[in-house]
Amino acid sequence: xxxxxxxxRYFKVIRDIQRAVHTQTRVREVLDIVVTKxxxxxxxxxxxxxxxxxxxxxxxxxxxxxxxxRYLHKGPVTTEKLIADPSNLHTVxxxxxxxxxxxxxxxxxxxxxGIRMLLDVPLAIEDQLVGLIRIYLENKREFADxxxxxxxxxxxxxxxxxxxxxxxxxxxxxxxxxxxxxxKMSSLGRMAAGVAHEINNPxxxxxxxxxxxxxxxxxxxxxxxxxxxxxNETQRCKTIIQGLLDFSRDTEPxxxxxxxxxxxxxxxxxxxxxxxxxxxxxxxQLSKTMIQTLLDKNQILQVFLNILLNALQAVEExxxxxxxxxxxxxxxxxVVEVEDNGCGISPNDIPKIFDPxxxxxxxxxxxxxxxxxxxxxxxxxxxxxYSEVGKGTRFVVExxxxxxxxxGEESYETHSHxxx
Amino acid sequence: xxxxxxxxxxxxxxICDACELVLTExxxxxxxxxxxxxxxxxxxxxxxxxxxxxxxxPDIDGMEILQTVCRKTPVPRIIVMTGYSTMANAVQAxxxxxxxxxxxxxxxxxxxxxxxxxxARH
Numbered sequence: 320x321x322x323x324x325x326x327x328r329y330f331k332v333i334r335d336i337q338r339a340v341h342t343q344t345r346v347r348e349v350l351d352i353v354v355t356k357x358x359x360x361x362x363x364x365x366x367x368x369x370x371x372x373x374x375x376x377x378x379x380x381x382x383x384x385x386x387x388x389r390y391l392h393k394g395p396v397t398t399e400k401l402i403a404d405p406s407n408l409h410t411v412x413x414x415x416x417x418x419x420x421x422x423x424x425x426x427x428x429x430x431x432x433g434i435r436m437l438l439d440v441p442l443a444i445e446d447q448l449v450g451l452i453r454i455y456l457e458n459k460r461e462f463a464d465x466x467x468x469x470x471x472x473x474x475x476x477x478x479x480x481x482x483x484x485x486x487x488x489x490x491x492x493x494x495x496x497x498x499x500x501x502x503k504m505s506s507l508g509r510m511a512a513g514v515a516h517e518i519n520n521p522x523x524x525x526x527x528x529x530x531x532x533x534x535x536x537x538x539x540x541x542x543x544x545x546x547x548x549x550x551n552e553t554q555r556c557k558t559i560i561q562g563l564l565d566f567s568r569d570t571e572p573x574x575x576x577x578x579x580x581x582x583x584x585x586x587x588x589x590x591x592x593x594x595x596x597x598x599x600x601x602x603x604q605l606s607k608t609m610i611q612t613l614l615d616k617n618q619i620l621q622v623f624l625n626i627l628l629n630a631l632q633a634v635e636e637x638x639x640x641x642x643x644x645x646x647x648x649x650x651x652x653x654v655v656e657v658e659d660n661g662c663g664i665s666p667n668d669i670p671k672i673f674d675p676x677x678x679x680x681x682x683x684x685x686x687x688x689x690x691x692x693x694x695x696x697x698x699x700x701x702x703x704x705y706s707e708v709g710k711g712t713r714f715v716v717e718x719x720x721x722x723x724x725x726x727g728e729e730s731y732e733t734h735s736h737x738x739x
Numbered sequence: 740x741x742x743x744x745x746x747x748x749x750x751x752x753x754i755c756d757a758c759e760l761v762l763t764e765x766x767x768x769x770x771x772x773x774x775x776x777x778x779x780x781x782x783x784x785x786x787x788x789x790x791x792x793x794x795x796x797p798d799i800d801g802m803e804i805l806q807t808v809c810r811k812t813p814v815p816r817i818i819v820m821t822g823y824s825t826m827a828n829a830v831q832a833x834x835x836x837x838x839x840x841x842x843x844x845x846x847x848x849x850x851x852x853x854x855x856x857x858x859a860r861h
Contacts, residue, residue: 512823516795519822520751522844527757530846531764550846557844564823 329469332356336476346484350382353452353477358385361466363456364434370442370450370481378451386455387432408446411467412439415459435459440470442478449481511563511675518560526553562686563675572615572697579653579718580605580644582616586623587642593631594640602641609646612653613721618694622702625687626657626714632680633661633712647717652700655716663708672704740855742766744786748778748804749793749820754843758791761847775799782808787815789854792837794821794828802835809836816857820845 339352354366365385369378414420414437417429422439429437434455442450452474529549536542587594587601594601630640643656664672664679671677673692678685695702700718745767747758755771762769770785772778775796782790790808794801801819808815818839819832829840838857841849 516822519843520754523820523822524751524753524757524844526844526846527754527761527850530848531757531761534847553844557842 325465328360329465332360332469333472333476336473340476340480346480347381349480350477351384353473354382354384357452357454357470357473361438361454361456361470363454364432365455367453367455368442368450368477369453371448381450408441408443408448409471410441411462411470412441413437413462414439429455433457438462438470440474442474442481444478444482449478452477515560515564518556522553522556522560526550526557529553559684559686562684562690572618572694574613574615574698574721576611576722577614577616577619578609578611579614579619579655580609582614582619583623583642583644583655586620586627589620589624590627590631593628597631597634598637599631599634600637600639602639604641604643606644606646609644609653610720611722612718614698614718615694619698619718622691622694622716623655623657625691626716629687630657630659630661630712630714633663634659635661646720650717651720652717653720655718656713658711658713660711663710664704664706664712665708669704669706673702740765740851740858742768743788743858744768745770745789745791745854746778746781746785746787747771747791748773748775748796749791750774750796751793754793754820758850761850765851775801775804779804779807782811782815789857790815790817791841792817792819794819794823794832802831805832805835805837816860818853818857 335356336349336353339349350368354368357363358366363385365383367380367386368382370381371377372379412422414422415435417423417435417437418426420426420437423429423437432455434457436456436459438454438456440452440454441448442452452470454470529546533543533546533550536546583605587603627640627642634640639660641656641658643654643658645654647654668677668679673688674685675689676685677689692702695716695718698718700716702717703715704712705715706712742765745758745762747755747769748771749755749758750773752773755773759769759771770781770787772781775798778792778796779799781787792801792804796804801821805817805819808817814836817837818841819829819837820841820843821828821832822843832840838860839853841853845853
């Protein structure tokens, strides 16, 4: 039986570990304290912590003390040999017969280190083995329940730390990804606006002179033909720049209550001719219980058209495009999906498809999906693509259900002007 | 179209040149300014039927020129030209008193029809 001074010693170790958790930022430093303190209090030769690396599925040494380098440099341990029995996840495994224990992978080296007894303490998070503390002792001895309890408590503490750190790492990775994306998008947007203005001015000169000269040359001659090409190509540049400006514009969408199904129906109507030319079958599965939400009809129409035309280009003759919509009550959003059975997008390309200027089409500007992305983000929604090469692609657009107009939202009166 | 007096205010001389060429060929009299300040001065000195105004000038903002000019009576017909072809810009310019809006680049026909439309307004 452990006396009160022993409990005090255990308590101090636990307290030290707890303090480390609160003051140390890196998990490695905490684990170092765990191995050092455990070795010390159990009067052991040393201790080792192995953590499961999810990428390689191997248990790798993360902290050690009291052990020779020769032993430590033995490779990582595979999962199979450690999980002999899942019911052992919350108990200490005592190994006294080093030569015949299946859990000991390098008995010779262990013996050479002067070790005669091992304690294995699994580190578990919700019945998942994530690591292992192994304690090495030079002399065989009995362990009191209080000592084993202490070791289990330390292990639980360790598992908790690992879980927290993993969660933090995941959140940080998500955040970093998002931050880079946002930054990339906004700096490109600023650049786009600047470039658009700088290029539109010289284009204005080109278009005025060429349209003027076009009328002065013989109408059917080679000069007229060449000038017409200059005029057409200049106007093509204007369209590309317009796309860039649409992409970079951070003005709020002009929202009004609308049924997203109606917008999809308009988009399908506009693209109808193209579908018919390619004999593409459209499968419409629009929700019968759709409600109205605040949307910029023109912008959402543009998004749907972009996605539909991409789908159209992805499918073969007689291909199939399925359009679905639903009301997601739980997340208070409307969801629209466009699925095709076309060529699919390669996993390498998937992360880039919403980047401006990324295109796999020879004549694409690479702005359609970038603009769509911006529009959906301005609606505080989400747009994502899921694809499998050879099977098809599914685009999912989610927009929150909003019912009240936010203050300060102003609806622009559209004036007609002659520049188109 | 009967000959009229037109002022072009744009800091890009290639645009002034081009507008001057296509408009003088139609018989109009064209003056040109490459800064907002000289443009404002010209408007005070002369009567123009049409002013073609670039929105981005090095010294004075196009919107500011619009505000100043539109206080004049009679209000000259101003057609705004800009490289940022956004609807919000157009709406703002119209609210300040511009009669029309040309998104750069534009053809000479687009320029002519904008001018004709502007003249028909009064």
